[in-house]
Amino acid sequence: MEVKNNILLIIILLLLSCKGKKEKEIESKTKTESVVKTTTTSELIIDYSKSAKLFAVEVLKENLRVHKFLPSTKRPYHLEILQMKGLQNITAYSNKKYPENRDPSHYEHFVLFTATYDNSETAKSKFDQIKSDSNYGWTDLENLTGGIKDRVRTLATYAKYGGMIIQKENYIFSLVETCGETPIGGKWTEYENDLIGYLTQNGDEIEVLNANCGQDRYQLERRKASTQQNL
Numbered sequence: 001m002e003v004k005n006n007i008l009l010i011i012i013l014l015l016l017s018c019k020g021k022k023e024k025e026i027e028s029k030t031k032t033e034s035v036v037k038t039t040t041t042s043e044l045i046i047d048y049s050k051s052a053k054l055f056a057v058e059v060l061k062e063n064l065r066v067h068k069f070l071p072s073t074k075r076p077y078h079l080e081i082l083q084m085k086g087l088q089n090i091t092a093y094s095n096k097k098y099p100e101n102r103d104p105s106h107y108e109h110f111v112l113f114t115a116t117y118d119n120s121e122t123a124k125s126k127f128d129q130i131k132s133d134s135n136y137g138w139t140d141l142e143n144l145t146g147g148i149k150d151r152v153r154t155l156a157t158y159a160k161y162g163g164m165i166i167q168k169e170n171y172i173f174s175l176v177e178t179c180g181e182t183p184i185g186g187k188w189t190e191y192e193n194d195l196i197g198y199l200t201q202n203g204d205e206i207e208v209l210n211a212n213c214g215q216d217r218y219q220l221e222r223r224k225a226s227t228q229q230n231l
Contacts, residue, residue: 137152162215
């Protein structure tokens, strides 16, 4: 009887041990899955405004100057292109050595504008509006009325300098170009591709609105960091 009781006790202890081990395995697995899920989720959340700032730092280095504009700010007038309900703020970057003896106030005084919207849908809606308005230029103004006429006039004004507009998540980026040299030398296409490289991953292709010097409108293109294709 004593032997039988001892055997029964051993079986009970083994069962309890297995149960405890199983519970620890389940707990460990749950924690691992939670960590993996959290890591995966955080990896998908990219702050593209920081990527754009890295581009500005590359271009301006120690001469980087950062400007913060509220949604209601009127100057520089280029900000009107980015205005929309849901716009939270606009960050711009300029060279602290240019222009001399006064604050930058014109489009060509800056290097890059970053507009932050309340969500990606708002940013995409604004980008789609700019795409639609870019179907028109100076010669179409007499046939347009109201808000679209004002927007097209503003777009045409700044398209003549050249420039690129890109939407990523809840941001719209407006790269400043001029009819002169790039801020770092080289070709404007290479300069554009440099920014695209900061805003994409693994050679992804994106839509951009691009204008060359003398144009009266932005053209829709699909671009990678090293290629382009007009649409």
